[in-house]
Amino acid sequence: MKKLFKNTTCLLAAAMLSTSGIQAQGTPRDMDRFIDDLMKKMTVEEKIGQLNLPVTGEIVTGQAKSSGVANQIVQSRVGGLFGLKGVDRIRELQQLAVEKSRLGIPLIFGLDVIHGYETVFPIPLGLSCTWDLEAIEQSARIAATEASADGIAWTFSPMVDISRDPRWGRVSEGNGEDPFLGGAIAQAMVRGYQGSNPDQQLTRNDQIMACVKHYALYGAAEAGRDYNTVDMSRQRMFNEYLYPYQAAVDAGVGSVMASFNEVDGVPATANRWLMTDLLRGQWGFQGFVVTDYTGIAEMVQHGIGDLQTVSARALNAGIDMDMVSDGFASTLKKSLDEGKVSMEAIDQACRRMLEAKYKLGLFDDPYKYCDTKRPARDIFNKEHRATARRIAASSFVLLKNQPMQGKAEPILPLKKQGTVAVIGPLGNTRSNMPGTWSVAARLDAYPSLYEGLKEMLAGKAEVLWAKGSNLMSDASYEERATMFGRSLNRDQRTDQQLLDEALATAVRADVIIAALGESSEMSGESSSRSELGIPDTQRALLEALLATGKPVVLTLFTGRPLTLCWEQEHVPAILNVWFGGSEAAYAIGDVLFGDVNPSGKLTMSFPKNVGQIPIYYAHKNTGRPLAEGHWFEKFRSNYLDVDNEPLYPFGYGLSYTTFQYSDVSLSSQTLTADSSITATVTLTNNGQRDGAEVVQLYIHDLVGSSTRPVRELRGFQKVFLKAGESRQITFQITPDLLRYYNYELQHVAEPGDFDVMIGGNSQQLKSARFTLK
Ligand code: NOJ
Numbered sequence: 001m002k003k004l005f006k007n008t009t010c011l012l013a014a015a016m017l018s019t020s021g022i023q024a025q026g027t028p029r030d031m032d033r034f035i036d037d038l039m040k041k042m043t044v045e046e047k048i049g050q051l052n053l054p055v056t057g058e059i060v061t062g063q064a065k066s067s068g069v070a071n072q073i074v075q076s077r078v079g080g081l082f083g084l085k086g087v088d089r090i091r092e093l094q095q096l097a098v099e100k101s102r103l104g105i106p107l108i109f110g111l112d113v114i115h116g117y118e119t120v121f122p123i124p125l126g127l128s129c130t131w132d133l134e135a136i137e138q139s140a141r142i143a144a145t146e147a148s149a150d151g152i153a154w155t156f157s158p159m160v161d162i163s164r165d166p167r168w169g170r171v172s173e174g175n176g177e178d179p180f181l182g183g184a185i186a187q188a189m190v191r192g193y194q195g196s197n198p199d200q201q202l203t204r205n206d207q208i209m210a211c212v213k214h215y216a217l218y219g220a221a222e223a224g225r226d227y228n229t230v231d232m233s234r235q236r237m238f239n240e241y242l243y244p245y246q247a248a249v250d251a252g253v254g255s256v257m258a259s260f261n262e263v264d265g266v267p268a269t270a271n272r273w274l275m276t277d278l279l280r281g282q283w284g285f286q287g288f289v290v291t292d293y294t295g296i297a298e299m300v301q302h303g304i305g306d307l308q309t310v311s312a313r314a315l316n317a318g319i320d321m322d323m324v325s326d327g328f329a330s331t332l333k334k335s336l337d338e339g340k341v342s343m344e345a346i347d348q349a350c351r352r353m354l355e356a357k358y359k360l361g362l363f364d365d366p367y368k369y370c371d372t373k374r375p376a377r378d379i380f381n382k383e384h385r386a387t388a389r390r391i392a393a394s395s396f397v398l399l400k401n402q403p404m405q406g407k408a409e410p411i412l413p414l415k416k417q418g419t420v421a422v423i424g425p426l427g428n429t430r431s432n433m434p435g436t437w438s439v440a441a442r443l444d445a446y447p448s449l450y451e452g453l454k455e456m457l458a459g460k461a462e463v464l465w466a467k468g469s470n471l472m473s474d475a476s477y478e479e480r481a482t483m484f485g486r487s488l489n490r491d492q493r494t495d496q497q498l499l500d501e502a503l504a505t506a507v508r509a510d511v512i513i514a515a516l517g518e519s520s521e522m523s524g525e526s527s528s529r530s531e532l533g534i535p536d537t538q539r540a541l542l543e544a545l546l547a548t549g550k551p552v553v554l555t556l557f558t559g560r561p562l563t564l565c566w567e568q569e570h571v572p573a574i575l576n577v578w579f580g581g582s583e584a585a586y587a588i589g590d591v592l593f594g595d596v597n598p599s600g601k602l603t604m605s606f607p608k609n610v611g612q613i614p615i616y617y618a619h620k621n622t623g624r625p626l627a628e629g630h631w632f633e634k635f636r637s638n639y640l641d642v643d644n645e646p647l648y649p650f651g652y653g654l655s656y657t658t659f660q661y662s663d664v665s666l667s668s669q670t671l672t673a674d675s676s677i678t679a680t681v682t683l684t685n686n687g688q689r690d691g692a693e694v695v696q697l698y699i700h701d702l703v704g705s706s707t708r709p710v711r712e713l714r715g716f717q718k719v720f721l722k723a724g725e726s727r728q729i730t731f732q733i734t735p736d737l738l739r740y741y742n743y744e745l746q747h748v749a750e751p752g753d754f755d756v757m758i759g760g761n762s763q764q765l766k767s768a769r770f771t772l773k
Contacts, residue, residue, distance in 0.1 A: 048350075055293070055324050117380075124159060133188040136189065141193075162178070165224040172436055176602075193208050288356050390587075423513070423545060428465050431487070470490055471538070512550050514554050516557070532560070533563050565647055682728050684721075735772060
């Protein structure tokens with residue numbers, strides 16, 4: 001971040017500095033001087049105001065001046081606002097800050113721009129299944145372009161919480177179970193939002209500040225229940241959970257959001273070790289830290305003090321900005337007077353907030369993100385939509401694809417002919433297409449699957465539709481699962497009536513696309529589930545559709561891994577489409593009808609049942625492992641009623657073509673401290689279609705001073721091969737790649753034997769051995 005403000009010349013800065021005879025040069029020292037000067041003029045109350053981030057409701061243009069926050073802005077009691085979008089509204093409030101507050105300090109406007117803006121990309125879990133860092137960066141770039149055109153300077157993304165528990169609804173917002181992949185994605189997202197050239201981040205008005213969240217360990221909530229307690233060893237933190245946050249810091253992320261959970265018995269928001277010693281001391285983070293929504297006030301419920309106490313604890317831990325609690329604004333002055341916080345601590349937080357605004361160029365031009373010409377040009381345009389469609393199609397994961405009995409060809413891809421029936425409660429819903437956390441989505445503007453397919457197949461095939469069932473039999477559950485304008489319009493007919501209608505439609509069809517699974521609000525925040533099957537009425541519908549004897553393709557909408565043993569056994573083809581965003585319907589059509597060959601691979605294991613959770617590929621061996629492929633053995637680590645394997649492993653996903661891997665060859669069997677080994681496989685597309693494969697490299701440290709996982713992802717490449725084409729794929733293995741945090745938390749590569757494994761998923765791998773000297 002240090003180089004961000006290289007080319008920034010601040011008008012306001014220049015004006016202020018000229019009165020003190022200093023020229024603004026745009027270097028870090030200039031920034032320091034500018035902020036020193038500004039802070040000399042600020043009262044304590046104004047400094048505390050910079051640390052305050054209230055949420056606005058929707059404010060109608062022209063009403064900003066009389067809105068609730070207007071007075072606070074004029075009184076300099078607000079550092080930024082979130083929840084607001086629209087150039088005119090944002091300009092109005094910015095104008096109040098700049099023209100009517102005493103020192104004219106601009107506000108920072110933030111929003112949850114998580115997987116796109118009006119052009120919506122797949123939910124992050126889906127995006128991660130592309131394993132395509134360029135595509136992921138591009139999705140964040142487009143999100144930044146659109147959000148910044150609408151007044152937004154700051155996004156609460158990327159969310160990089162590792163999770164191994166699909167009961168937790170927020171797995172939909174993250175990148176799955178693996179820290180190595182999660183770290184790479186975190187960096188791609190930061191580059192996409194802030195700019196890919198580290199020297200020029202945030203210099204343009206289509207680049208916005210990122211906020212990595214939720215620091216830290218939020219994805220390890222006990223029992224997958226959102227906001228629940230987290231407790232884990234330091235070794236596990238460092239080896240399995242912290243890396244993606246650190247990777248974002250290394251990529252220059254401008255801000256960090258504290259998580260709701262506790263870490264080592266102290267809420268993250270008050271945890272000085274986390275916020276200061278580790279984040280700033282060890283990782284060298286230079287930006288600012290914001291709490292999560294009411295994170296400070298919630299510490300009263302956590303039971304560590306009243307609002308004044310917890311606000312002081314948060315500031316002393318290293319929090320700079322208070323989102324919504326009003327704890328800083330209402331108590332810090334009192335705590336200062338009583339000696340519970342120091343002036344230095346308030347100054348430090350205030351300085352960090354001013355630095356962020358300086359880096360964003362807001363002192364130079366407070367209206368940098370308020371160009372009224374941009375929205376029409378930059379938001380939801382043709383080019384963005386085409387990219388979203390392409391990326392959505394590459395996020396889908398083909399879980400199964402078999403022929404119907406007596407046929408040779410697998411069901412997919414379908415032919416664009418005859419009669420196609422789209423059946424299921426997810427088949428004709430516009431508002432559920434974008435997926436959770438799409439706050440700028442135009443919920444009625446994107447086609448439903450049925451509408452999209454009808455458009456795509458016009459003149460080639462007839463497309464029919466029937467709902468077939470409600471989301472689930474329990475109406476109140478359905479209400480909880482379809483909030484915030486995402487209703488599935490619960491049908492008042494009986495289950496039997498809905499089914500009869502569906503079967504009448506099904507008999508007219510040559511093929512059935514069963515659009516089933518979760519509604520988009522069954523995952524995301526505060527959407528934990530204790531059962532992970534396709535809900536009851538939908539399963540009954542699926543059984544009835546299969547009983548017609550027609551080919552059925554389960555087109556699965558979900559924000560998390562589901563338990564699908566029955567479906568895997570009985571349904572011939574399953575395409576997991578997550579929630580694919582604004583262009584999802586077309587992208588699904590592209591894949592179902594073969595214009596795009598699916599290439600997504602799972603980034604989270606799919607369990608066989610809930611009892612197996614947490615289940616993840618990088619598990620430890622234990623002292624009593626069960627041999628792979630075996631099931632029950634007494635006095636081994638296993639279950640009486642299910643084996644240890646997931647239904648679909650991490651890294652798994654099929655294609656319309658097939659890929660063959662040669663054995664792994666190594667350039668040497670020995671690795672020394674400053675050398676590297678090249679691992680090579682030959683990959684062949686030995687099927688009939690062109691396609692892309694995600695080649696994955698795993699490493700197993702056979703003997704460590706601490707126990708080591710059976711394998712860990714340490715490299716991947718997405719490779720496109722024409723039918724019949726072969727290519728040598730190489731990976732460089734350096735000692736750095738072998739490091740882990742040992743018992744003393746030293747980051748070491750320990751001499752000894754290692755297996756390197758390469759393949760198309762975490763279970764089907766070719767392996768070779770080398771020794772680190
Ligand atoms: C709470 C969520 O945990 C966080 O991810 C989000 O950014 C904030 N609310 C602001 O909406």
